[in-house]
Amino acid sequence: MNANRQRRAIVISAVGAVGLTLAGCSGGGGGGGSDIEGDFAGEELTVVAAWSGAEQENFEAVLDEFEAQTGATVRYTSFGDNGPTYIQGQLEGGDPPSVAVIGQPALMQELATNGDIVPLSDEALDVVTENYSQDWIDLATVDGETYGVWFKAANKSTVWYNADLYDEAGATVPEDWDDFLEQLQVITDAGYAGISIGADVGWPLTDWFENAYLRVAGPEKYDQLTNHEIPWTDPSVAETLEVLASLWGSDLVQPGGDQRDFPTSVTEVFGAEPNAATVFEGDFVAGNITADGNSVVGENALFYDFPAINGSAPSVVGGGDVAVAFSDDPAVDALMQFLASPEAAEIWVPNGGLTSPNQGVDPSLYPDDVSRQIAEALTSAETFRFDMSDLTPSAFGGTQGQGFWQEMIRFYQNPTDIQGTMEALEAAAASAYAG
Amino acid sequence: MTAVAAAPPAPAPEHAPERGGWRRFAITAAFLSPALVFLGAFVLYPIVYTVVRSLFDRTGGRFVGFDNYVTMFTNDTTFTAIRNNVIWVIVAPAACTILGLIFAVLIEKLAWKTAFRLIIFMPMAISMLAAGVIFRGLFQENPNLGAVNAAIVAVQGWFSDDANYPGAGPREGTGIVADRGVISTESAVEPGSVQNFPLTGIRQSNLPEEATDAVEVEAGDGEIAGTVFLDVIRGGGGTNGEIEDGKSGLPGIRVDAVAPDGSIAGFATTGAGGEYTITGLDAGQSYTVALPASNFDEGAQGVSWLSASFINAVVILSYIWIWAGFAMVMIASGLSAMDRSLQEAARMDGASEWKVFTKITVPLLTPVLIVVFVTLIINVLKIFDLVYVIPPGASKPAANVIAVEMWTQSFGGGNNQGLGSALAILLLVLVLPSMIMNVRRFRQEKAR
Numbered sequence: 095m096n097a098n099r100q101r102r103a104i105v106i107s108a109v110g111a112v113g114l115t116l117a118g119c120s121g122g123g124g125g126g127g128s129d130i131e132g133d134f135a136g137e138e139l140t141v142v143a144a145w146s147g148a149e150q151e152n153f154e155a156v157l158d159e160f161e162a163q164t165g166a167t168v169r170y171t172s173f174g175d176n177g178p179t180y181i182q183g184q185l186e187g188g189d190p191p192s193v194a195v196i197g198q199p200a201l202m203q204e205l206a207t208n209g210d211i212v213p214l215s216d217e218a219l220d221v222v223t224e225n226y227s228q229d230w231i232d233l234a235t236v237d238g239e240t241y242g243v244w245f246k247a248a249n250k251s252t253v254w255y256n257a258d259l260y261d262e263a264g265a266t267v268p269e270d271w272d273d274f275l276e277q278l279q280v281i282t283d284a285g286y287a288g289i290s291i292g293a294d295v296g297w298p299l300t301d302w303f304e305n306a307y308l309r310v311a312g313p314e315k316y317d318q319l320t321n322h323e324i325p326w327t328d329p330s331v332a333e334t335l336e337v338l339a340s341l342w343g344s345d346l347v348q349p350g351g352d353q354r355d356f357p358t359s360v361t362e363v364f365g366a367e368p369n370a371a372t373v374f375e376g377d378f379v380a381g382n383i384t385a386d387g388n389s390v391v392g393e394n395a396l397f398y399d400f401p402a403i404n405g406s407a408p409s410v411v412g413g414g415d416v417a418v419a420f421s422d423d424p425a426v427d428a429l430m431q432f433l434a435s436p437e438a439a440e441i442w443v444p445n446g447g448l449t450s451p452n453q454g455v456d457p458s459l460y461p462d463d464v465s466r467q468i469a470e471a472l473t474s475a476e477t478f479r480f481d482m483s484d485l486t487p488s489a490f491g492g493t494q495g496q497g498f499w500q501e502m503i504r505f506y507q508n509p510t511d512i513q514g515t516m517e518a519l520e521a522a523a524a525s526a527y528a529g
Numbered sequence: 530m531t532a533v534a535a536a537p538p539a540p541a542p543e544h545a546p547e548r549g550g551w552r553r554f555a556i557t558a559a560f561l562s563p564a565l566v567f568l569g570a571f572v573l574y575p576i577v578y579t580v581v582r583s584l585f586d587r588t589g590g591r592f593v594g595f596d597n598y599v600t601m602f603t604n605d606t607t608f609t610a611i612r613n614n615v616i617w618v619i620v621a622p623a624a625c626t627i628l629g630l631i632f633a634v635l636i637e638k639l640a641w642k643t644a645f646r647l648i649i650f651m652p653m654a655i656s657m658l659a660a661g662v663i664f665r666g667l668f669q670e671n672p673n674l675g676a677v678n679a680a681i682v683a684v685q686g687w688f689s690d691d692a693n694y695p696g697a698g699p700r701e702g703t704g705i706v707a708d709r710g711v712i713s714t715e716s717a718v719e720p721g722s723v724q725n726f727p728l729t730g731i732r733q734s735n736l737p738e739e740a741t742d743a744v745e746v747e748a749g750d751g752e753i754a755g756t757v758f759l760d761v762i763r764g765g766g767g768t769n770g771e772i773e774d775g776k777s778g779l780p781g782i783r784v785d786a787v788a789p790d791g792s793i794a795g796f797a798t799t800g801a802g803g804e805y806t807i808t809g810l811d812a813g814q815s816y817t818v819a820l821p822a823s824n825f826d827e828g829a830q831g832v833s834w835l836s837a838s839f840i841n842a843v844v845i846l847s848y849i850w851i852w853a854g855f856a857m858v859m860i861a862s863g864l865s866a867m868d869r870s871l872q873e874a875a876r877m878d879g880a881s882e883w884k885v886f887t888k889i890t891v892p893l894l895t896p897v898l899i900v901v902f903v904t905l906i907i908n909v910l911k912i913f914d915l916v917y918v919i920p921p922g923a924s925k926p927a928a929n930v931i932a933v934e935m936w937t938q939s940f941g942g943g944n945n946q947g948l949g950s951a952l953a954i955l956l957l958v959l960v961l962p963s964m965i966m967n968v969r970r971f972r973q974e975k976a977r
Contacts, residue, residue, distance in 0.1 A: 262733060264765010284761050285696070285732035295922030352923040353670045353835060489587075493942030495925040496606060503923045 134425040135165035141429075142180065143195035143415065146172040152442040159441055160432045166425050177201065185210055190420040193429055195245055197415050199233060199480055206236040211418040213239040215427045221434040225454040229313075229478040234416055242416035243434040247451040249472045250376035250481060251305050251400040251410045254383070256363050258394045259286055259371040267398045271309075271337065274401040278346040281371045287348035289341070290370035292359030293506045294352065296499020298375055300483045300491070301411065303502060305374075307334045309406035313477045320485050322527045326519035335505065335512045337403055343509035352507055357382055364389035374400070376412070377449065377468045392464045399471050410475040413484065414451060451478075490526035497522040576957065583950035597951035606926060607952065610934040614959075616841060617848075617912060617930065622905035624849050626898060629856025633864055634886065636857070646861065650854035657851070661918030664847040668834035668919075678831030693737070693781050695827040700727040700760045703770040710822030717789070717815035720751050724818045727760035727770045728779065736777050743778040744802030753818060754806040757782050757799045778803025782824050786816040837927035840920050844928055847915055852908070856901045863897030864890075899970070903963045910959050931956050 145153050150172055157168040173180035177196050184190050190210065196202060205211045214222060219240055222231060226244065234242035253274075260266070260277075263284035268274035278288025292298055308316050311330035318324045319331070341347065348354075348362060348370045356375070360382040363373045373379065380391045389395040399408065417433050419426050432438050436454030443450060446461045449469045460466035472478070483491035483498055490497040501522060505515040586593045601607045636645045652660060669675030672682040699705040699712050705726055706715050718724045723746065736759070743758035762775040782799045786807045794816060797805040810816060834843055871893070875885050891898075913932040920928040931952055939949030 262763055264762065266765075280765065283700070283729035285730050285735065293923060350670055350833075353833060353921055355921065487944065488942045489944045493937065494922055495929065495937065496943065499922075500926060507923070 133165055134428065137164075137166040137423075137425040139166055139168045139192040139425060139429060140171065141168055141193045141195070142171045142173050142184075142191040144173060144175060144177055144197060145195075146174065148445075149447055152445050152447060155445075156433075156438050156441045159438070160429055163432075164425070164428060166429075168429070181205070192421055192423070192426045193417055193419050193433075195415045195417045197413065199416070199485060202234070202242055202416055202418055203236050205418065206239070206241050211241055211420055212422045213241050214243070214419075214430060215422070218243070218427055218430045218434060221431050225434060225436060225452045227451075227453060227473070227478065230414075230451050233414075233478075233480055242418045243430055244414045244416050244451045245433055245439070247414040247449045247472055248376055248378070248412045249410055249449060249468050250301055250412045251471070251475075252377055252379065252397040252468065253372060253374045253400055254360075254363065254379045254395060254397045255372045256368050256389065256394060257396050259284075259368060263371070265371070268401050270405070271340075271401045271403045275341060275344070275346065278341075278372065282346050286368070287362075287370035288346035289372040289374070290348045290354070290359040290362040291342075291351040291374075291506070292354045292356035293503055294355040295494060296502050297483065298356050298359075299502035299506055300498050301375060301481070302338060303334065303498075304411045304479075304482045305400045305409075306337050306403060307331070307482075308409045308411055308477065308479055309400070309403040310334045310337060312406075313409070313479060316479050316482070320482050322486075322523055326523055327516045331516055331519070332512055335509075335515060338505070339509035339512065342506055352503060361386050364395055380464065392462050397464065397467070407476040408471070408474065409477040409479070410472055411479055411481055412472065413481050486523075487526040490523050497526060579950045579953050579957075582946060583948075583954050585947050587945035587947050589946065593947065597948045598955075600948060601951055601955065606929065607934055607938075607948070609926060610929040610931050610952075611955070613841060613929060614910065614912075614931050617845065617909045618906055621845050621848050621852075621909045622902050624845075625852045625856045625905050626860075626902050628849065628853040629858075629860050629901065630891075630894070630898065632853065632857040633860040634890065637861065637864060646857065650858055652851040653854050655851070657914035658918055660847055660851055661915045664843060664850075664915075665835070665919045665921075668843050670831045670833045670835065672831045675831060675834070677834065682831060694728070694731050694735075694779060694825055696730050697728045697825050698730045700729050700769055703727050703760075710825055711819050712825070713787075713817055713819035718753055718786075718818050719815045720753055720810040720812050721748055722753065723748050724753055724755040725770075725772065726755065726757040726784075726820060728757065729760055731759050731761075731779070733759075733761075733763050733777075737780055739801050740777045740780050740803075741801045742774060743772045743776045744800075744804045745772050746804040746806065748806065751810050751812050752806050752808050753786055753810060753816065754804070755784075755818070756803045757784065757805065757820065758803040783821055785819045785821060786810060787819050788814060788816055835919070835921050835924055837924045840924040840928040844915050844919050847919060848909070848912065852905060856905070859901045860894060860897055863894050867893050896970075900967075903967055906963050907960055910956060910963075931959075 141157060143153065150170065154170055157170060160166070161168055171191070177194075177198065178201050181190070181194055181196070181201070202211070206213075222234075222240065222243060230244050231240060234240050234244060259281065263281045263286065265277040265280045268277045281288045291302075304316075307319065307330070310333050311319070315324065315328075315330050319326070319328070324330075348359075351359075354362070359370075359373050360375075360379055362368065362370045364383045365386055366388045379397075380395070383389050383391050383395045399410075402408075417430065419430050434452070436450075436452050436456070439448065439450035439452050439455045440459055442448040443455060443459045444461055446465060449465065449472060451472060453473045455469070455473075457466050457470055460469055485491070486498065491499075493499065498519065501515055501519045504518070505511065582589065583597050584592060584594060586596075602611070632649055636642045636649075639645055655663075666674070667676050668678075670678060672678040697712075699707050703725075704715050705712055712726065712728070714724060743756050745756060746754045748754035756772060757779045758772060759777045759779055760769060762773070767773045767776065778799065778801060780799050780801045780803060782803075782805075783796055784799065784805045784807065785796045786794045788794045794811070794814070795807040795809055797807045799805045807818075833839070867890075871889050872885050875889055880888070911932055912930055913936070916928055916930050916933050917936075935949050935952040935956065937943050938952065939946045943949070
């Protein structure tokens with residue numbers, strides 16, 4: 095502890111010095127970020143993240159800007175989808191990166207508890223507080239200390255619809271859940287299935303549940319359920335399942351959902367011969383639509399936010415990538431401040447593929463209306479919560495054929511069995527959390 | 530296994546006290562040691578460690594005794610896996626062996642036997658994974674994707690006419706209801722009145738070309754008239770149940786007037802604007818007006834082969850498709866090595882072919898059949914790839930087997946290597962009897 099405090103003192107003084115230099119040089123740039131300028135010539139930083147291909151190029155452009163401003167050299171390495179393994183390996187080898195951008199809050203938590211990553215400096219924290227909503231800061235906080243800067247976000251509260259079919263049927267963008275069901279009925283009357291669900295695996299269904307639960311029970315209960323502080327037999331769960339059953343048990347849903355994989359459900363809506371008009375999932379559906387090639391995102395492939403339930407406030411369930419620092423070196427701290435500033439995100443945003451949770455980012459920079467709408471839904475949401483199934487033990491929330499995934503499939507197949515579903519979920523959760 | 534193999538009493542050189550004995554022992558040990566080290570490191574140690582690991586909880590830090598073994602049989606998921614393995618062991622090896630025997634005996638009598646053998650053996654050349662992908666494709670529910678359902682739908686299509694408006698339904702709250710495909714009036718209608726049928730669930734693009742906007746009609750004495758129309762305006766709007774501009778008539782629909790005794794008193798077919806008039810009705814009667822189900826029949830639908838009810842059959846079928854060829858080749862080689870004079874003699878004595886087959890060929894083939902059968906049992910117990918690939922997510926639990934469950938628990942997200950190890954030990958215990966049987970048989974053959 096003593097050594098730790100000492101180290102922290104050094105950080106603060108070092109950062110203080112940097113802060114002074116920075117204060118002298120600020121000017122220009124928008125959104126209340128801080129311009130990073132300091133002389134870190136000769137310093138070499140390493141940054142690792144999952145991004146490769148076009149995303150890597152865009153992120154490297156962000157890092158190039160940092161290099162240009164500070165003179166430091168930044169080396170970027172992509173770890174693909176092996177984030178936890180790669181970082182553990184680097185740590186065991188005694189050569190951790192300066193900064194890692196990771197997609198799993200649980201990994202950040204583990205690294206923080208083990209003392210592998212360092213909390214944000216006061217200056218970096220100031221930049222974060224200025225640009226991020228409290229929900230995002232809380233998500234980067236472990237035991238009262240804020241460790242991370244959320245650089246990229248995913249919005250999983252988007253309902254995608256085929257505008258051609260909505261126009262043909264005369265359906266409109268719904269205002270709330272009841273209106274949602276009515277509009278789907280209008281589409282069903284016109285001869286198309288209201289909505290297509292790919293329930294062949296459980297994850298799209300868990301996203302349904304999470305979105306409905308956040309709206310029915312509110313963020314506090316959402317957190318409690320995530321941590322299994324309340325049981326799955328809680329009345330709020332029953333209420334949520336009833337809401338879902340009002341759709342899943344109706345004939346608004348295209349039949350055969352439990353045999354359909356998720357990409358097919360997108361093709362059913364946006365393919366060459368659409369049979370359904372709506373599909374729910376995250377912002378990545380835009381990628382599926384583009385890959386299919388029969389519909390154009392922004393023209394006939396549009397989305398609206400997951401409908402409010404019982405007058406709930408705008409809420410978003412999503413994911414994201416958080417940058418964490420493995421050293422308290424001033425250059426590393428400067429990089430963290432840079433990543434937290436709107437300027438960093440604004441380099442990538444116009445090129446597409448980045449939804450920034452940073453509220454300081456100018457929305458007009460997004461390359462098209464759809465991505466702007468996704469980002470605005472995310473930053474203007476009163477409540478943001480991380481995807482629940484990513485926060486629960488993987489035996490419960492991330493294993494095919496078991497736990498959350500499987501019980502939601504069972505419930506999809508038999509939406510009348512609310513009590514049995516809750517009991518099965520509670521039993522699965524109890525055994526997974528016990529380990 | 531080692532214990533069993535070492536059981537027979539043999540002169541044990543290590544007990545010999547003289548120098549020469551030691552020397553011989555040292556040499557033997559030197560020659561054996563590479564193999565022993567290898568076996569120890571890659572067979573014995575993993576088995577022992579798995580046994581130990583199976584007595585600990587998921588973190589590996591807490592000793593739980595036999596809890597994992599209890600869980601194994603009480604937990605729904607793992608128990609289904611064990612039950613499925615039992616089904617597999619009962620069905621698959623026997624089916625493969627019998628089919629292999631039939632193929633081997635029958636093909637032997639054919640002229641092009643090598644070609645036929647090659648074809649039946651060919652699935653063995655395909656990896657289990659690829660075979661799984663093929664079967665998953667074959668049995669897809671959607672007839673546009675799955676060949677099996679496409680065939681079923683095509684055959685059924687020959688025997689039924691295409692309906693004009695598949696999937697259409699009544700507009701709710703307009704006095705008409707659907708019952709088992711028949712759309713009819715809720716209450717009886719008297720002649721001289723108009724009965725309209727506002728329907729929904731038909732796509733604008735599926736309307737026949739001759740269809741025009743819905744036409745209103747009037748009914749004369751002894752007539753029931755009305756309009757069958759699509760109660761949806763392209764682009765929305767309008768009042769539900771009303772005939773308005775933009776609502777299309779539905780031509781070609783048969784309309785029946787059904788008398789209270791169930792007989793059809795008269796019928797008509799709708800015109801371009803959906804209008805119909807049923808004439809010649811008894812003015813003192815009232816009739817139920819119905820649109821027969823043949824108008825709306827959705828035609829043959831695919832069978833949900835990959836659903837929980839059929840999935841085990843499909844996976845086992847794919848296994849048989851692959852391994853029947855193996856059984857056939859083994860049995861055919863046994864056949865060719867067989868002394869044919871017995872069969873010849875039996876035939877000379879007037880035995881029928883069936884008698885020859887059951888009383889002579891099969892008994893002579895028994896050793897080969899047992900080898901095939903036991904090999905298949907061991908193989909079936911370990912089945913993994915097909916079960917991993919074929920079932921879609923929703924029916925995975927129904928198709929689960931021990932090997933897949935072991936993998937899921939240990940590495941596939943279950944995060945419980947304790948339970949995974951216990952399952953591995955169960956698998957080992959199940960395989961042991963057939964292994965011992967094989968070893969015994971080898972020894973007997975040697976002794977002969």
